[in-house]
Amino acid sequence: MAATLEEVPRRGWILVKALMRFAFMIFNNLVAIPSYVCYVIVLQPLRVLDRKRFWYIEGTMYKWLLGMVASWGWFAGYTVMEWGEDIKAISEDEAMMLVNHQATGDVCTLMMCLQDKGRAVAQLIWLMDHIFKYTNFGIVSLIHGDFFIRQGKSHRDQQLLLLKKHLENNYRSRDRKWIVLFPEGGFLRKRRETSQVYAKKNNLPFLTHVTLPRFGATKIILSVLVARQENGSQAGGDAKELESKSKGLQWIIDTTIAYPKAEPLDIQTWILGYRKPTVTHVHYRIFPVKDVPLETDDLANWLYQRFIEKEDLLSHFYKTGAFPPVKGQKEAVSREMNLSNTWLFLIYSFAVLSACM
Template identity: 40%
Template sequence: MAGFKQLLYYTFRVLHMIVNNIMAIPAFTVWIILLSPLRKLQPSLYWQIERILFKAILSFVVMWTNSGGYKIIESGDDLATLHDKRVLLLVNHQSTADIPCVMSALLPKSNVIGQIMWIMDYILIYTNFGWVAFLHGDFFIQQGKEYRDSQLDLLKRHLLDVYLPTDKRWIVLFPEGGFLYKRRPRSQAFAEKNGHPVLNNVALPRIGAMNTIIDTLSGPAQKSADEPSRKLEWVVDMTLGYPKGEALDMPGICIGWWSPRNIHIHYRAYPIADIPVTCDAQQQWLYDRYTEKEALLEHFYLHHEFPDMSLQEKRNLPMMNQREVPFDRVWFLIAYAFYAVSAYVFWIYIYYPMWSLISSLVSYIF
């Protein structure tokens, strides 16, 4: 009986996820199309609305995480003063579950999730989330040595043509360039050959994207006193830890396959003035951060929480007590109702008429 109930539970979550996607993603797309004239006439107003629509649709992903019993526990620097700043967020990459975990951590933080720019593998553009991310203005990067220089040039153009004009603030970057289980063997071989630390809990990070972002966004802080800063202001190092080092995956989170557990996140923030200027010095700085991540995760896997570092070294922001990241159910219900009503209205006035027209044309032709 328990197995049958569990099967029903998985089935319900899968069906609910399918309904969510069918309901929300086309509705988001239609809203973006309907609002497109406003993008030309009043771009600032358009992007304010788009941020709300984007935050609302990401709350669905956070709901799948929270309702499955996967709680996010955060510690380290308190980022409350950075919500409206231009921030580069560096995250260690273990699996597809990292994405909903980062979303869950950032959703309650004011407008951060609405003004965020993700840097993700180009293959994700062919997924449901990838389509939404494309419309939002995220950047899709292609891996491989043969693409490296051209991709970094495209990233620079994207920052200048999309990130700044649309007034996005936070940038999410996974510097390891792939999942840990894929990158670790090559990373360790490279470290042994070149005299770098041999890491087990993280892979050696790549510097290209970070260097491009810092160089591109190192111009004048602002054009006028009334405009927001155009310069990158902070780099936040986010260390993500799964119990026992057993990374989950996004499909498993969505259907509730994994048993409920706490997933821990630790923040450490650095003002941009603390980041070296040259590429070689930035690479060493980034290696140092990932060596620290290695030690943090080693402690976490042994003690099931990140160490209290408040008395060990100077921090640039006040530190928070370890706490669970809240899930705003009221906001989610509003977002859910909005997309449900939008889907119903669009079905009556857009989807069904278009479907009827296409069916008639196909019948006429064939």
């Protein structure tokens, strides 16, 4: 009984802190999101006069909004340790991130990771479940050009056609360069059993820490965004046209998220902060797009192989608490990801001042 009574103040403080954080999140959304929308409306003439500059400004504000979401976890002590290759080196190139999916906290984790990767997060498109369209952040994602995908076999073919059209109409016209995709098509806990049944039927590896990826969206993205090559140069057009054309998608970033004890963070935890401070680990591997097969069967096998390797990476992490070293290195090197409190103060101040105007 005494032990229980001793727990009361601690649990009471956790509850009070969670309520305070929830109130702060509501306030944050009430000042930041309307400000973003108002600026976008006011800047519409600039969109007509100078489309590239308009989307540059919009992307900057989008980065700030994602930085605010990242800060909710940062202030609660939820930090990120990065492993593997340095993706900052390719932040100016077009790239697609293939990420394993365990919980809603994966998105928040990536929002934090990408804050120090140049303008990558400002020029980013997310592929996310359609339910997010109806959240407070839905209007921001719609303006920015994120794609909401509806899950399920009955919707699959239609959704892939819509994705193709969306990328053709919104990706380069809005000066986007990165795209984030969760190829598993759902959370690990929801898809693991069906994935294992499918693997058994098709003589594929039995995976525990990830599920077999779906490749439809990946194929569409590659078919739309990879620059077509003819005789080593971009196909079609004269030299001036070629110079103005995008180089196309150049890199695949295989991104593996690992949580201590395989206990993922969800969005509720990220907002309310009721779990103890924890470090999420993110591992990167970079593959040139030119080495990725585009034919359906070959692409499926390539994706399966990446997720088999993710399984090995995660197995190693859960056994040792660290990812294995990059090929050619004797020891694995990790990098702690930091957010600047000064920068966070400035973007919050800007949002509040904008709301007061």
